[in-house]
Amino acid sequence: MDLHILIVEDQFEIRKLLATYVYHLPFVKSVHTAKNADEMFLQLSEKDNINALILDLDLGSESIDGITAYNLCREYGYDLPAIVVTGEKLLAAHSYTIGITDVVTKAIDFKRLKSALEKLKNYYLYKRFIDNNGACIPICGNESYVTFPSEILYIESTKGNVNVRTVGRVEPYTTELRLNVYAKLLEDHNFIYISRSSIINLGFAKEVKDNVLIMSNDDVLPISEERVNYVKKMVTMHSADLKNRRGMLGSLLKFVNNL
Numbered sequence: 027m028d029l030h031i032l033i034v035e036d037q038f039e040i041r042k043l044l045a046t047y048v049y050h051l052p053f054v055k056s057v058h059t060a061k062n063a064d065e066m067f068l069q070l071s072e073k074d075n076i077n078a079l080i081l082d083l084d085l086g087s088e089s090i091d092g093i094t095a096y097n098l099c100r101e102y103g104y105d106l107p108a109i110v111v112t113g114e115k116l117l118a119a120h121s122y123t124i125g126i127t128d129v130v131t132k133a134i135d136f137k138r139l140k141s142a143l144e145k146l147k148n149y150y151l152y153k154r155f156i157d158n159n160g161a162c163i164p165i166c167g168n169e170s171y172v173t174f175p176s177e178i179l180y181i182e183s184t185k186g187n188v189n190v191r192t193v194g195r196v197e198p199y200t201t202e203l204r205l206n207v208y209a210k211l212l213e214d215h216n217f218i219y220i221s222r223s224s225i226i227n228l229g230f231a232k233e234v235k236d237n238v239l240i241m242s243n244d245d246v247l248p249i250s251e252e253r254v255n256y257v258k259k260m261v262t263m264h265s266a267d268l269k270n271r272r273g274m275l276g277s278l279l280k281f282v283n284n285l
Contacts, residue, residue: 028053028054028055028194029054029077029078029146029150030058030073030075030194031057031077031078031080032057032060032066032073032078032079032080033045033048033059034060034061034062034066034080034082034092035060035082035111036061036084036085036089037082038061040082040132041061043134044111044139045057048080048143051140053144054143055194061085062085062089063085063089063092063094063098064089066095066099067095067098067099070099075193075194078108078146078150079096079108079109080108081096081109081110083110083111083112083113084112092112093110096108096125100125107125107146107149107153108125108126108127108146109128109129109130109142109143109146110128110130111131111132111134112130112131112132113131127146127149128142128145128146154177157174157176158174158175158215161215163175163178163211163212164201164203165190165199165201166201166202167200167201167202171199173192175212175215175216175217175227176227177193178190178191178192178193178212178227179191179226179227179230179242179245180224180225180230180245180247181205181208182205182223182224183205183223184223187200188200188201188208189201209225212225215227216264218257218260219253220249220253221248221249221250222250224247224248226239226241228260228261228264230242230243231260231264231265232244233261233265234249234254234257234258237249237251237254239261
């Protein structure tokens with residue numbers, strides 16, 4: 027499981043130092059940065075893959091503080107684990123209750139930061155397990171692997187092989203399990219058939235064009251003729267939900283700017 031981290035820090039030097047260090051950790055896939063709460067909300071609205079935060083408590087005089095920004099994000103549905111970096115005292119008991127997995131003090135001890143990130147990663151795995159109602163999906167092939175429904179983009183059967191495309195991995199996994207087995211395992215997790223040979227996670231469907239579906243990673247999948255209208259309907263409904271969520275975050279950004 028890879029982390030896609032957003033670092034929110036108002037001081038350029040510290041922000042750059044954190045980003046450089048964190049990017050080279052083996053379990054970190056991508057790093058994004060923001061200098062204040064405004065940029066934080068903007069990044070969250072534009073990048074769907076962010077799954078963790080490193081957050082400065084004091085974001086400067088022109089921004090709300092990190093804890094307030096974090097709580098607002100949670101209220102609008104962005105329930106992300108976070109590490110707080112601060113020069114001040116922060117009560118651990120209060121931090122844990124709102125989803126902050128650790129507090130790292132300035133000046134930054136990078137050994138301590140790595141330990142905090144490993145703790146965050148373990149918390150994230152546990153949270154994914156809970157969010158997926160304990161569902162783990164086996165991949166049985168040359169590589170044996172277990173993943174969560176929310177990490178799977180789509181599964182397709184092609185040329186006698188069943189391939190599982192997952193988030194953050196360039197090549198798909200090849201599995202010995204049949205497509206209909208996965209369809210049964212995933213029927214309660216927002217997956218639909220788009221053809222006899224493909225099932226997709228609606229959470230990663232971008233748009234339907236003619237008789238193909240474009241996924242969030244820009245893969246193009248054919249839709250069988252008899253399923254085109256159904257797939258369009260399901261993708262439109264899901265996209266409307268996502269648009270509504272982003273609209274709420276835009277409203278939050280305006281609210282913060284008026285504080």
